[in-house]
Amino acid sequence: MARPSAIWGDGLRGGGVLRLSGAWTADHAAELESALATAMKSLQAGAEDAHFRIDCAGLLSLDTVGAWLIHRARLTLGEKGEVTLVGLKRDQTHLIAEVAQAEIPPEGPPRPTGAYPLLVDIGEAVVNAGKDVSNGVTFFGSVMAALARLALGRAKLRPAAVVTQLERVAMRGVPIIVLISFLVGAIIAQQSIFQLQRFGQPHLVADLVGVLVLRELAVLLTAIMVAGRSGSAFTAELGSMKMREEVDALQTMGLDPVEVLVLPRIIALLIGLPLLTFVSSMAAMAGAALVADIYGGISFEIFFARIQNIIGMNTFMVGMYKAPFMALVIGLIACIEGFAVRGSAESLGSHTTASVVKSIFVVIVVDGLFAMFFASIRY
Amino acid sequence: MASENASHIGHGVQSEIVISVENLAVGFGERLVIDGLALDVHRGEILGVVGASGTGKSVLLRTIIGLVAKKRGTVQVFGHDMDRLNAQRRRLIERRWGILFQHGALFSSLTVKQNIQFPMREYLDLSPRLLDEMAMLKLQLVGLKPEAANRMPSELSGGMIKRAALARALALDPEIVFLDEPTSGLDPIGAGDFDELIATLRNTLGLTVFMVTHDLDSLAGICDRIAALGDGRVLSQGPLEQLKAEPHPWLQAYFNGPRARASHVHSKPA
Ligand SMILES: Nc1ncnc2c1ncn2[C@@H]1O[C@H](COP(=O)(O)OP(=O)(O)OP(=O)(O)O)[C@@H](O)[C@H]1O
Ligand SMILES: [Mg+2]
Numbered sequence: 001m002a003r004p005s006a007i008w009g010d011g012l013r014g015g016g017v018l019r020l021s022g023a024w025t026a027d028h029a030a031e032l033e034s035a036l037a038t039a040m041k042s043l044q045a046g047a048e049d050a051h052f053r054i055d056c057a058g059l060l061s062l063d064t065v066g067a068w069l070i071h072r073a074r075l076t077l078g079e080k081g082e083v084t085l086v087g088l089k090r091d092q093t094h095l096i097a098e099v100a101q102a103e104i105p106p107e108g109p110p111r112p113t114g115a116y117p118l119l120v121d122i123g124e125a126v127v128n129a130g131k132d133v134s135n136g137v138t139f140f141g142s143v144m145a146a147l148a149r150l151a152l153g154r155a156k157l158r159p160a161a162v163v164t165q166l167e168r169v170a171m172r173g174v175p176i177i178v179l180i181s182f183l184v185g186a187i188i189a190q191q192s193i194f195q196l197q198r199f200g201q202p203h204l205v206a207d208l209v210g211v212l213v214l215r216e217l218a219v220l221l222t223a224i225m226v227a228g229r230s231g232s233a234f235t236a237e238l239g240s241m242k243m244r245e246e247v248d249a250l251q252t253m254g255l256d257p258v259e260v261l262v263l264p265r266i267i268a269l270l271i272g273l274p275l276l277t278f279v280s281s282m283a284a285m286a287g288a289a290l291v292a293d294i295y296g297g298i299s300f301e302i303f304f305a306r307i308q309n310i311i312g313m314n315t316f317m318v319g320m321y322k323a324p325f326m327a328l329v330i331g332l333i334a335c336i337e338g339f340a341v342r343g344s345a346e347s348l349g350s351h352t353t354a355s356v357v358k359s360i361f362v363v364i365v366v367d368g369l370f371a372m373f374f375a376s377i378r379y
Numbered sequence: 380m381a382s383e384n385a386s387h388i389g390h391g392v393q394s395e396i397v398i399s400v401e402n403l404a405v406g407f408g409e410r411l412v413i414d415g416l417a418l419d420v421h422r423g424e425i426l427g428v429v430g431a432s433g434t435g436k437s438v439l440l441r442t443i444i445g446l447v448a449k450k451r452g453t454v455q456v457f458g459h460d461m462d463r464l465n466a467q468r469r470r471l472i473e474r475r476w477g478i479l480f481q482h483g484a485l486f487s488s489l490t491v492k493q494n495i496q497f498p499m500r501e502y503l504d505l506s507p508r509l510l511d512e513m514a515m516l517k518l519q520l521v522g523l524k525p526e527a528a529n530r531m532p533s534e535l536s537g538g539m540i541k542r543a544a545l546a547r548a549l550a551l552d553p554e555i556v557f558l559d560e561p562t563s564g565l566d567p568i569g570a571g572d573f574d575e576l577i578a579t580l581r582n583t584l585g586l587t588v589f590m591v592t593h594d595l596d597s598l599a600g601i602c603d604r605i606a607a608l609g610d611g612r613v614l615s616q617g618p619l620e621q622l623k624a625e626p627h628p629w630l631q632a633y634f635n636g637p638r639a640r641a642s643h644v645h646s647k648p649a
Contacts, residue, residue, distance in 0.1 A: 343533020
């Protein structure tokens with residue numbers, strides 16, 4: 001491919017000739033721009049009321065980039081005098097004419113720099129956090145209203161949807177939750193035994209693991225796992241439905257998206273999370289018992305006898321009471337984030353991330369509040 | 380390059396074949412959607428591909444550009460068998476075509492302008508100023524207002540999405556553009572403008588256009604040749620007048636039905 005060039009010559013009553021040759025195409029854009037810039041500078045220097053000629057006879061090929069550059073050169077030279085374009089083939093003339101119709105608006109003002117955008121960002125973040133809370137409350141209200149309608153028999157329960165969601169939330173979550181709970185139970189038992197041996201009381205591991213797992217760990221592990229597994233899935237599903245106007249379609253059929261999409265998911269979580277918490281407790285205890293037996297030399301009989309004697313039903317129930325609240329928090333956050341998705345794929349991604357991060361954060365905060373509450377009522 | 384050849388051709392017949400499809404079969408699972416299809420596309424022509432819904436027009440287009448795997452047959456583009464090319468040579472070919480997908484397929488997290496600039500940034504070495512100017516130029520070439528440049532795809536109307544997607548397809552000054560139903564969803568005036576635009580681009584840039592369409596006015600107005608798909612193959616191909624004369628019942632119904640009579644198909648001088 002012939003290299004493009006722009007050669008200038010003087011003459012013509014304080015004007016000049018710009019001779020273009022070679023391939024004026026996008027592939028050579030960088031060369032073209034610099035060659036043209038040099039040529040233009042010399043041509044324009046000191047010119048006043050001049051006559052310029054742009055000679056295109058040497059052009060081998062021309063595409064929109066080349067055509068635009070020629071048009072731009074013509075405009076720039078036009079400020080200093082008269083310009084004629086010669087030597088164009090018919091199609092090239094058409095192309096330049098087509099390109100010349102475009103109006104390129106001048107560049108906008110430069111973006112502000114320094115502390116200003118930072119302050120803007122901080123302000124926006126604060127306002128958004130406020131909006132988050134108010135959205136959350138509004139949404140919570142509409143979910144509660146829908147639940148109330150359901151209880152009063154004025155809304156339809158969609159059993160098929162609930163069961164489908166329950167399968168996805170609970171059933172399919174069992175293996176991974178059993179696995180991590182078992183491992184965490186085992187690790188805690190091992191560490192406890194190691195420390196307790198120094199006091200000569202390794203059998204206390206049963207008390208320690210029992211309280212820790214049943215009160216706190218099982219429900220926390222489960223909630224975090226569910227937030228990651230199901231919360232993110234809910235957000236992504238609702239978000240992409242929102243993006244493709246599926247939610248609008250539901251609405252126009254006279255259906256309430258909260259009732260159709262949100263309720264089955266939240267109900268499934270309300271049922272599924274306590275079940276998973278129970279499964280998690282059992283798996284963690286099993287892991288602990290196994291390690292106690294192998295590593296601590298505490299037989300299963302002794303381990304479970306201690307658990308029976310020391311751990312009351314209330315300890316077990318503390319964990320179970322918390323589970324539905326965790327479920328509600330995760331479900332609400334996931335659905336709010338899902339409905340907040342706007343048109344773009346990026347927005348879907350950021351809301352899914354936000355859903356998981358916020359759920360986990362709120363789950364831990366809620367757990368802390370419960371700890372204070374149960375401590376103060378000495379339960 | 381496109382424009383070198385472009386300067387020698389007008390509306391007339393050209394012998395250079397840029398796309399050649401032979402004995403093509405494509406299917407999903409057991410079912411063959413396309414079976415034994417052969418089709419040639421010549422440089423500088425506008426080929427209209429028609430067929431009932433679900434006959435595999437979009438599948439044919441996607442097979443040619445390599446998005447759908449074929450069961451048998453060959454696809455040659457610019458004389459290269461697409462199966463025999465290594466990844467790098469393929470990319471060189473892919474850079475020479477632009478595609479307007481049926482639903483636009485704009486990148487949803489980029490503005491219209493960024494969408495158009497995306498392929499330019501990847502393949503060309505343009506200064507920031509020229510990059511901006513070219514994006515605005517392409518935008519207006521396809522009939523969008525400069526204000527649309529900074530909107531997100533989700534804020535555009537259906538017709539604007541089509542136009543923005545065409546602008547992106549044209550970003551690299553391709554030699555071939557594949558258009559999947561470019562005028563569906565446009566108002567008749569908009570559709571007419573769009574047709575005119577495609578014809579202008581063909582004449583000025585020397586484009587070869589592979590256009591799937593249901594729009595009888597486009598077929599009559601700008602297509603040099605029409606290929607009608609049915610039963611997994613090309614039922615008939617040729618200029619409009621020839622297809623109108625075909626005895627095949629679907630073609631008869633399509634080109635001589637009430638809608639065809641209402642459109643320009645019948646008012647066009649032969
Ligand atoms: N990914 C896929 N998996 C299975 N079947 C498919 C797939 N894509 C297309 N098909 C089938 O292939 C056939 C042809 O589809 P195609 O989209 O090409 O139709 P079309 O001719 O473009 O129709 P329209 O005019 O409605 O766009 C249809 O029957 C469709 O169901
Ligand atoms: Mg299609």
